[in-house]
Amino acid sequence: MTNDRISALRKAVEASPDDVLLRLILAETLVAADETDSALDEYVVLLDQHGLPADQFVPVGELAAANGRLALLRSCLEAARQAGVxxxxxxxxxxxxxxxxERSGVRVKVGPEDEAVVESDTVKETTTFDQVGGMDEIKRVIHRMVILPLSRPELYSKYGRRSGGGVMLYGPPGCGKTLLARATAGECGLPFVNVRIEDVMDPYLGVSERNLHAAFERARANAPCVLFLDELDALAFARHKHGGSESRRLVDVLLQELDAIGSENEGLLVLAATNAPWDVDEAMLRPGRFDRVIFVPPPDEPARADILSVVLKDVPTTGVDLKSLAGQTPMFSGADLRALVERGVDRVIDEALTSGGEPPLSMQHLSAALPTVKPSTLDWLHRVRSYIEFANQSERYDDVAEYLRSKDIRRRLS
Ligand SMILES: Nc1ncnc2c1ncn2[C@@H]1O[C@H](COP(=O)(O)OP(=O)(O)O)[C@@H](O)[C@H]1O
Ligand SMILES: [Mg+2]
Structure with missing residues (x-):
């Protein structure tokens, strides 16, 4: 019943995307049906369209907060302030x-620690592609797009091919985007400057913009280096129509910094990652900015075996059958596989404590741990599928669409 209603409403919204009242009803129906994430996606659009009534800013903001959507929460707060709520x-x-x-953990920013952070920037990153399991094709693409232009610039200028512009990695959480970015710096033999959202975002007016600018300054001072913007969706939240607002200014600062690359930021390679590409402002993806976009999918079976071998490298094991484990962990992310190994190791430690000795990790430990870890990529894939089907954003997600068309994945998602 509700499902019929939702799909009918979706079709209607798709046919008249500017009808804010219709979209509002869809959003409210989704909330009532407990499809909160999809509801929040509609609220994002409604905010853009100035279609959210002022008395909804606070409740929607609270809903966003309860579901970990920082960017949307901030936008609701701003909209509420602007509307004088x-x-x-x-x-x-x-x-x-x-x-x-919460996101920044218990890190306290005091003098000595700050210095340590700056100093580590100048150190060359040591993570390499070996430490990233699977992703053979993506590693090849990054090699051609990023590493080769840096190491053989003459080849590119000879063919009149620009090597500037940033690379945005997107995909489900825990599948190695951050790890891959770090390893890219390592492969280039460059320092890795990691700009985390908690280093930038500040509740005080104007401070986030200053922090973001400072991060680029720090990277420039350390050039050549890789500047990595994690959780790009929060920095570059799509708010096309909210001119002059707080997050708009952050987007503008980011655009200015990106546009300066190539003219004055020589030696600065910018990578970004996001689990929520649908929240990233379109302006970020224009030529010279993040004009190369790479989908990092959940690892397939051979990739899972490879990731397991990376994760198990320093663990004493006996008789662990990687191929069989990979076969039993469909749709597991790299982080899920790591969690599986950690749970298995917990069992080994329990055993060592009760029976003494130092038993190696075996298939029994891992099989016992298996039911306690669930694949975490399915939610993301369901969501992206509804974006492709309903939000007319298919061209942005060509790679995902192709991935979703595979028979195996279709079966797992149904
Ligand atoms: N391809 C992979 N190879 C090895 N380890 C991985 C891989 N993908 C994920 N992991 C493990 O999961 C952790 C989280 O991955 P991360 O790069 O932070 O994912 P993302 O940035 O996509 O959310 C990593 O630190 C690593 O331990
Ligand atoms: Mg990450």
């Missing part, structure tokens, strides 16, 4: 503060 904005601000400090 008083009641509840304090609470939203508090939620923003909480989410930011």
């Amino acid at each position: 008083v009641e509840g904005t304090g609470r939203l601000q508090q939620l923003v503060d909480e989410m930011i400090s």
Whole structure:
């Protein structure tokens, strides 16, 4: 019943994407049906369209906060402030503060630690492609797109091929985007400057923009290096129509910094990653910015075996059948596989404590741990599929569409 209603509403919204009332009803129906993530996606569009009534800014912001959507939460707060909403904005601000400090863990920014951070920037990254399991094709693409232009610039200028522009990695969480970015720096023999969202975002007006600029300055001072923007969706949140707003200014600063690359930022290679490409402002993807976009899918079976061998490299094992384990872990992310091994190792430690000795990790330990780890990529794939089907964003997700068409994946998602 509800499902019929939702798909009918979706079709109607698709036919009249500018009808904000219709979209609002869809969003509310999705909330009622517990499809919160999809509902929040509609609220993102509604905010863009100025279609969200002012009395909804606070409740939608709270819903966004409860579901880990920092960017949307910030936008609701801003919209509430702009609309002069008083009641509840304090609470939203508090939620923003909480989410930011949660993401930054317990890191306290004091003098000596800051220095340590800057110093580590100048150190060449040591992670290499060997430490990234699977992804043979992606490694090849990165080699051609990123590493070759850096090491053989003459080849590119000879053919009149620009080597500037950034690379954006996107895909489900835990599948190795951050790891791959780090390893790219390692393969180039360059320092890796990691700009995390919690290093940039600040609740005080204007401070986030200053922090972002400072991150680029720091990277320039360390050039040549790889500058990595993690969680690009939060920095470059799509808010096309909210001119002059807070997150718009952050997007503008990022655009300015990116556009300066190539003119003055020689030796700065910019990589970015996101689990939520649909939240990234279109302007980020124009030529000279993040004009190369790479889908990092969940690892297939051979890739899973490869990841397991990377994760198990320093663990004493006996009789572990990687191929069989890879066969039993469909749709597991690299992070899920690591969790599986960690749970298995917990069992080994329990055994060592009760029976003494130092038993190696075996298939029994891993098989016992297997039911406790669930594949975490399915939610993401369901979501991206609905984007492709309903949001008319198919051309942006060609690689994903092709991936979803494979028979095996279709079966797993149905
Ligand atoms: N391809 C991979 N090879 C080896 N380890 C991986 C791989 N993918 C994920 N992992 C493990 O999972 C962890 C989380 O991966 P991460 O790169 O942070 O994922 P993402 O950035 O895509 O969310 C990594 O630190 C690593 O331990
Ligand atoms: Mg990551």
